[in-house]
Amino acid sequence: MTQPIPSPQGQGLPAPTSEERTWAILGHLAAVIAAVISAGWLSVVGPLVIWALYKDKSAFVRQAAAGAFNFNLAVWAAVIVGWIMFFTVILIPVALIVWLVAVVAALVFHIKAALAANRGELYRYPWAITVLR
Known part of the structure; x- marks a missing residue:
């Protein structure tokens, strides 16, 4: 899942600085903290x-x-789908499973991403709705 960051020319960018790695780690963990x-x-x-x-300052942190x-x-x-299922009453057990999977996946993948950022690697999340680049 971890890959070097490709540059537009197809070659890897220079290794991220310590400050860039720190901000990238915060980018990944800020979601968990805010949640x-x-x-x-x-x-x-x-x-x-x-x-x-x-x-505009760092491609590594931005990505x-x-x-x-x-x-x-x-x-x-996933959480919204869980709420919809919850309100149908009959699907409450399925909603609880969806919520549990969403929470565990969020924790696991954000931690894996933060560890990759600490190594200076870009982490590609397995599921994403691409809005920002």
Whole structure:
């Protein structure tokens, strides 16, 4: 899942600096931190803020924050589908499973992404609704 960042010319970009790696890690973990603080509803805000701050400064940080943001849109979609199932009453057990999978996937993939960013590698989330690049 981890890949070097390709440049437009097809060659890898220079290795990210320590500061870029730190901000990329925060881009990935900001979603988890915001989700814990807001019961899940603000998980896109942290990555979005970091993306906005670094979109023109660092391709590494921009791509990390965009990946986290896009992945959180997919997590949100799963949670909303879970709520729809929950309100049908008969699908409450399925809704609980969908929510559990969404929460566990968010934790696992954000942690894996943060570890990849610490190594200076770009992490590609398995599910994402691509809005930011």
